[in-house]
Amino acid sequence: MIGFFRFVLVLLLLVAVAMTSAIVTMHFAIHGTEVSIPQFKGMTVPDAGRRGAGMGLRITVENRLYSAEVPAGRVANQAPAAGTIVRRGWRVWLTESLGPQKLAIPDLLGVDQRLATIEIRRVGLQTGTVAEMPWPDAQPGTVIAQSPEANASGVARPAVNLLVASAPPPQAAASFVMPDLRGQIFSAAALTLVRAGLHLAPVAEQSVPVSSPGSPAQPAPAPGTVIAQAPPPGSRIDPATPLQLTVAK
Secondary structure: OHHHHHHHHHHHHHHHHHHHHHHHHHHHHHHOOEEEOOOOOOOEHHHHHHHHHHOOOEEEEEEEEOOOOOOOOEEEEEEOOOOOEEEOOOEEEEEEEOOOOOOOOOOOOOOEHHHHHHHHHHOOOEEEEEEEEEOOOOOOOEEEEEEOOOOOOOOOOOEEEEEEEEOOOOOOOOOEEOOOOOOOEHHHHHHHHHHOOOEEOOOEEEOOOOOOOOOOOOOOOOOOEEEEEEOOOOOEEOOOOEEEEEEEO
16 A cells, blocks of 8 residues: 555656646747847947847848937947847847938929939938929929928938929819799890809890780780790709800890
């Protein structure tokens, strides 16, 4: 009986050792692939790349900025920050310093966008965001605003953003509802249409028929009054629609 208990005790001890070993192995398997991101700020970009590669990190220069504090060619900023725990193969984004600003920002207002882009590259700068906006007082395709402004100092990025004039959108033709002009004096009806900017076609005249004997008497329209119109009342019209009025004579 004592031998049986000893066997069970040894078996439990072996199981505990195996579980501990498995836990330790998993811990190293998980945390062995993790690294703490070093401080790259102030290092040259090549040195930062070599150090990151040696730790299994992927180094990418995301941006370049002017800096009066960090010499040109060195890392001015990084993401993630130093001390962050990440897995091997993680990408680290670096911002490279260009040193103090030395390039003058050209004046591009009124310049064609294509020529402005060429000038930006010629002086060693980059074209940033290019946006368009309708601007009636400028030739389409020309620069109407820029950022930074010409000859600006203390610029952070070596890029010039442009706002370019685009053609104004076509104006929708004004539309009207054809009024009922029947029974009005022609001169008054014509004046109403002309003042509204509508197109009045040559007037048509029509003799008023005389009522035959025995038929119900109907008042005859006075000469010079509108007795018919085209388009009819309620129609949708615009300044290009010819409006035909028929006048009694």
